[in-house]
Amino acid sequence: PKGVGALVLADGIEYAGGKYDVTELAxxxxxxxxxxxxxxxxxxxxxxIGQSCFRDCTALSxxxxxxxxxxxxxxxxxxxxxxxxxxxxxxxxxLSSKYNNSPFAGSSIQELxxxxxxxxxxKANLLNNMPDGFTLNLPGDISSTALVANTFGSTKxxxxxxxxxxxxxxxxxxxxxKDVTVQLFGGEEGAQAIITDSAGGVTxxxxxxxxxxxxxxxxxxxxxxxxxxxxxxxxxxWTGDVAPNKATVIDFAGASVDLPDTLTLQAPLxxxxxxxxxxxEDTLTTLIAGSYAFAMVDGGSFGFAEIRGSDLTFxxxxxxxxxxxxxxxxxxxxxxxxxxxxxxxxxxGRSDYYYVLPNMAGFAKLVLDGAYLAADGAEAFRGQLDDVxxxxxxxxxxxxxxxxxxxxxxxxxxxxxxxxxxxxxxxGASGSFRLPEFEGTALADSGLSLPLGSxxxxxxxxxxxxxxxxxxxRVEGLGQYATMADAFAAIESGEADSYTITRLDDVxxxxxxxxxxxxxxxxxxxxxxxxxxxxxxxxxxxxTRNYVYAAADLTLVNVELNMPxxxxxxxxxxxxxxxxxxxxGALEKIDASVSTGCTVLxxxxxxxxxxxxxxxTSKNKMTVILQGYGSLEAPxxxxxxxxxxxxxxxxxxxxxxxVADNAANxxxxxxxQG
Numbered sequence: 001p002k003g004v005g006a007l008v009l010a011d012g013i014e015y016a017g018g019k020y021d022v023t024e025l026a027x028x029x030x031x032x033x034x035x036x037x038x039x040x041x042x043x044x045x046x047x048x049i050g051q052s053c054f055r056d057c058t059a060l061s062x063x064x065x066x067x068x069x070x071x072x073x074x075x076x077x078x079x080x081x082x083x084x085x086x087x088x089x090x091x092x093x094x095l096s097s098k099y100n101n102s103p104f105a106g107s108s109i110q111e112l113x114x115x116x117x118x119x120x121x122x123k124a125n126l127l128n129n130m131p132d133g134f135t136l137n138l139p140g141d142i143s144s145t146a147l148v149a150n151t152f153g154s155t156k157x158x159x160x161x162x163x164x165x166x167x168x169x170x171x172x173x174x175x176x177x178k179d180v181t182v183q184l185f186g187g188e189e190g191a192q193a194i195i196t197d198s199a200g201g202v203t204x205x206x207x208x209x210x211x212x213x214x215x216x217x218x219x220x221x222x223x224x225x226x227x228x229x230x231x232x233x234x235x236x237x238w239t240g241d242v243a244p245n246k247a248t249v250i251d252f253a254g255a256s257v258d259l260p261d262t263l264t265l266q267a268p269l270x271x272x273x274x275x276x277x278x279x280x281e282d283t284l285t286t287l288i289a290g291s292y293a294f295a296m297v298d299g300g301s302f303g304f305a306e307i308r309g310s311d312l313t314f315x316x317x318x319x320x321x322x323x324x325x326x327x328x329x330x331x332x333x334x335x336x337x338x339x340x341x342x343x344x345x346x347x348x349g350r351s352d353y354y355y356v357l358p359n360m361a362g363f364a365k366l367v368l369d370g371a372y373l374a375a376d377g378a379e380a381f382r383g384q385l386d387d388v389x390x391x392x393x394x395x396x397x398x399x400x401x402x403x404x405x406x407x408x409x410x411x412x413x414x415x416x417x418x419x420x421x422x423x424x425x426x427x428g429a430s431g432s433f434r435l436p437e438f439e440g441t442a443l444a445d446s447g448l449s450l451p452l453g454s455x456x457x458x459x460x461x462x463x464x465x466x467x468x469x470x471x472x473x474r475v476e477g478l479g480q481y482a483t484m485a486d487a488f489a490a491i492e493s494g495e496a497d498s499y500t501i502t503r504l505d506d507v508x509x510x511x512x513x514x515x516x517x518x519x520x521x522x523x524x525x526x527x528x529x530x531x532x533x534x535x536x537x538x539x540x541x542x543x544t545r546n547y548v549y550a551a552a553d554l555t556l557v558n559v560e561l562n563m564p565x566x567x568x569x570x571x572x573x574x575x576x577x578x579x580x581x582x583x584x585g586a587l588e589k590i591d592a593s594v595s596t597g598c599t600v601l602x603x604x605x606x607x608x609x610x611x612x613x614x615x616x617t618s619k620n621k622m623t624v625i626l627q628g629y630g631s632l633e634a635p636x637x638x639x640x641x642x643x644x645x646x647x648x649x650x651x652x653x654x655x656x657x658x659v660a661d662n663a664a665n666x667x668x669x670x671x672x673q674g
Contacts, residue, residue, distance in 0.1 A: 005037045009044040021045040027075065031055040038062035049103070051075030058083050062199055067091040067225075067249070073103035080106030086131075087200030089225070092116040095126065102126050113137040113194075113202045115227055115251075117146055128153025137202050139163035139185050139194050139229050140253065144170055152180060161185040161204075163229040185229060192236065196225040204229075208236050208250075208257075215244045222246030222267070228255055235279060243269060259285040259303065270295040277303025284321055284330060291338060297346075308335035308362075315346035318358055336362030336387065345371035345396075351414060351436070354399050357384050364389050368396030368413065376402040393433070400447075409433075409450070417447035429454035436461050443468050452480040472505040485510055491524045498527035498553075506536040509548055518545050525551040525572070532559030536585065539566045545588075550577060561585035561610065570598045579604045579611070590642075592616045601625045602642065611642040622649040629656035 012019045027050035030036055037059050044066050054060055055077055061084040065071050072094045079085055086108055093114045095103075102125065104112070110131045117138055123146070127136065134155050138146075140163060152158045158180040162168050165184055172182045184190045191204030193211035197220050205211040208228060215224050224246060228236050235256045245266040256276040261283055269292065277300035278285060287294065289309025298316035307319060312334065321330040334343060342365040349355040349372035356377035366388050375384045375398065385391075385404040393413030400421040407427035414434040415423065429450045438446045438460045450456060452471035460466050471480035473487045478494055481487040484507045491499050511519030519540045528550075530537065537559050540546030545565050551572040558581035569591040570577055577590055580603035592598040593616055600614050605628050616622035624644050630636030635657040644651060654672045 005035055006040075007036060007038070008040045009046060011043045011045070024048040025050060025053050027051040027053065028055065029053050030057055030060075032057070033060075034058050036060050038064075040064045041066050046071070048072040048074070049078055052077045052080060054079050054082055054085075056081035057085075060085050063088060064198075065090050067251075076102055076105050078103035078107075079109065083108050086110045087112075087202075089113040089196045089200045089202060090115070092118075094118045102128065104130065109134075111135040111137070111200070111202065113139070113196060113200070115140045115253075117142060123148045124150045125153040126151050127155055127158075130155040130158075133157045133159075135159040135161065137161045137185065137194075138167075139191075139204075139227060142167055147171065147174065149174055149178060152178065155179075159183070163191075165190070191229055194227050194229065196227070198223060208238055209240065209242060212242055212244050212248075215246055215248060216242075216266075218246070220246070222248065224248045226250040228252050234275075238263075243267070256300065259287075262286050262288065264288045265290060265292040265294060265309070268293040270297060271299060272297035274299045276300040279303075282322075284332075304332040305330070306333040306335060308333075308337050310336065310338040310341045312336075312342070313344040313346065314348070316348065318345070318348055318355060320358075331359050331381075334358050334360040334363070336360070336364065340364045342367060344369060345373060347371060349373060349397075351397055354397065354416075356381055360384050362387050365392065366390070366398075367392045367394065368398060369394040370396055372397040372399075372414075374399040374401060374416075375404065376400065389427075393431070409456075415448060422447045422449065424449040425451060425454075427451060429456045431455075432457040432459075434459050435466060438466070441466055452482055470505070472503065472507050474502045474504060476500040476502070480504070483510075484508070485512075488524050491526060491528075494526075496526070498529075499524075500529040500531060502531040503533050503535045503537070503559075506538070509537070509539040511540055511546065515547055518547055520547045520549060522549045523551065523554065527553040529555040529557060530559065531557050532581075532583075534558060534560065534582075536560045536562050538562040541565070550575060554578070555580065556583065557581040559583055559585070561587045563587045567591045569593075570595050570600075573597055575599075576601060578602075579606065583610060585610060587611050589613045589615055592620055592622045594620075596620045599623045599625065601627070603627045605629055605640075606642065607640045608642050609639070613643040613645060615645050616649060620649070623652060624649070625652040625654060626656045626658070627654045629653075629658060632657055635659045 009022055012021050023045050025046060031052050036057050042064050046066055060082045071090055071092060088109050104127060108131060156179050160171060160180055160182045163185050168182055168184050175182055186204035193205045193208045195203050195211050195214060205214060211226050226248060235258060236252060238257055238259050241260050241262050241264055243263055243265050247268040249270040251272050252274045254273055254275055256279045257274055258278055263285060284305035285303060286305050287307045291310050293311040294309050295313035296319060301317055302320040302322055304319050304321060319332050321332040341363045343360060343363045344367040346369040351372055354372045354374040357373040357375050359381055376382055389407040391398060391406055391409050393411040395413055397414040399416040400423055401418040403422045405424040405426060409425045409429040410431050412432040414436055416437050435446055435458060439462060441464055443466055446466060452469060458466035469482045471482060473484055474480045475487050475490060478490045487501060509521040511521050513520045521539055539548050548566055548568050549571045553576045555578040562585050564586040565588055567589045568587060571594060573595050574597040576599040578601040583604040583606050589612060590600050614624055626641055629641055637659055650668045650670055652670045
């Protein structure tokens with residue numbers, strides 16, 4: 001890219017419907033780009049940087065590498081001509097070329113920090129002809145053969161800072177007589193913590209607290225990288241409730257840490273590579289993250305009383321409390337705070353070995369990224385999903401030992417269920433999931449319940465597809481349903497006064513009661529519009545009379561009726577039944593004999609072969625409105641419209657012309673153009 005200033009390489013790039021990791025920057029990828037000012041690969045998967053990748057990028061002043069992978073630089077001149085790049089910090093660097101191909105040749109780097117250096121190839125002249133006063137910081141473990149006497153070539157006034165006194169003694173011998181000063185990082189006493197700022201600057205501090213205080217007093221905005229050095233002490237002391245006030249990652253490099261009783265975050269914080277937390281103390285730490293993101297990567301398994309916050313991540317290991325092998329063991333409590341609190345677990349457990357989910361409450365979302373965890377997996381762990389509304393699997397797995405209900409399920413992974421356990425997803429679901437303990441092919445038997453219409457692929461233990469039920473109706477504002485009865489139940493409990501039902505397949509109105517010897521299907525007592533979509537609407541046995549009760553306004557649109565023995569009875573006072581659009585099939589009667597003030601509006605121009613009759617009584621004052629029947633030149637014959645009987649009400653003709661041989665039962669006729 002030639003027109004990019006600050007470039008951030010994300011964790012994967014989406015292209016043509018797929019997502020791809022960027023693992024390599026090719027030779028000359030950015031060569032000659034004089035606009036590029038910085039490149040951030042922190043969250044990328046870049047592992048290899050090719051020859052002359054950044055050659056002559058004269059405005060480039062900052063490069064941040066991924067801390068999660070080793071960076072391979074095997075060819076020369078990667079930073080040649082980068083005149084603005086004077087500091088560079090690399091978490092992990094591998095130099096494996098067998099040739100004299102220094103990636104730093106021709107660069108302007110004055111200070112280079114490599115936390116983990118492995119060099120199986122080039123050593124001689126690796127840092128030849130670097131700027132006068134060049135500093136190399138190697139605070140991590142370093143082999144006795146990583147550097148040789150002529151590593152720095154003709155570079156003058158070199159300072160080599162090392163993290164351990166034994167390394168200092170060794171390399172003083174190696175560089176004896178060379179223009180190289182070898183010393184302990186941080187001076188004679190040595191540094192316990194090193195800060196790397198966003199510009200690549202490195203500073204050592206005698207204690208971790210000194211480093212944290214320096215960050216808090218710094219005018220820089222971060223993010224900051226802190227790495228502890230094992231200079232003879234295997235446990236790092238973190239004293240007092242003092243945390244960095246800018247985004248910080250603290251790498252303990254395999255040391256243990258004694259945390260304070262309470263630690264309150266002032267900014268996003270990640271702690272990583274910890275052997276044990278509070279190893280020599282009886283005290284358990286309460287960490288209060290609040291609204292700041294907190295992550296623990298490869299941290300100690302014990303040492304916490306409680307961790308609470310709105311965005312918590314645990315990778316590599318689970319947080320723990322105190323374990324003594326008996327009943328006095330204390331479990332850690334994870335507590336979500338604020339709306340939408342999320343807890344994420346990364347790379348914990350395996351598909352064949354599930355870890356137990358820690359005690360947790362208050363989290364709206366649970367994310368399992370390569371993590372396999374069991375909920376309600378022990379007597380001391382119960383109700384862990386009670387507050388969870390969303391579960392996201394990213395190549396992970398969730399096992400339920402007790403039934404749970406959530407609103408959404410997404411991602412890809414596996415779901416397992418102990419005997420009697422089930423997961424009910426009420427809102428939405430998307431993704432691809434395996435059910436490795438289920439051998440059936442029908443979802444109803446699997447322990448998993450999904451909303452109809454879910455964009456989900458399910459496979460069973462044999463790799464066979466698990467069939468999802470198809471929705472037959474959709475209710476606007478509520479969702480999709482497998483039966484009309486399910487839809488009616490949702491409507492009854494819904495807050496609206498009216499609903500539109502769109503049929504997606506043929507539907508039967510099932511009887512919910514009886515009237516004498518006849519079955520009765522009752523519609524919800526709310527205004528309904530039933531959109532047919534050309535599908536069939538049935539009710540009861542087509543050979544025996546049955547009833548459908550409508551207690552509120554009902555509109556039938558574009559329906560095929562399979563109700564040759566059905567009375568559609570209006571039971572609500574003043575209710576209106578409307579028939580419109582393309583209506584086919586058969587309905588025996590629209591019956592308004594038990595209520596008063598009802599209206600039947602027929603806008604579909606159906607004949608008596610579709611709706612055989614519309615019936616009222618001499619007392620109910622029913623109004624029948626016919627629209628669009630016939631014309632002045634060709635009036636509609638009596639078989640072209642439903643037979644209207646037993647009405648003392650009014651027949652209204654709207655743009656209709658009829659031929660009728662008996663109007664004695666009509667209380668009145670109102671003509672609106674007809």
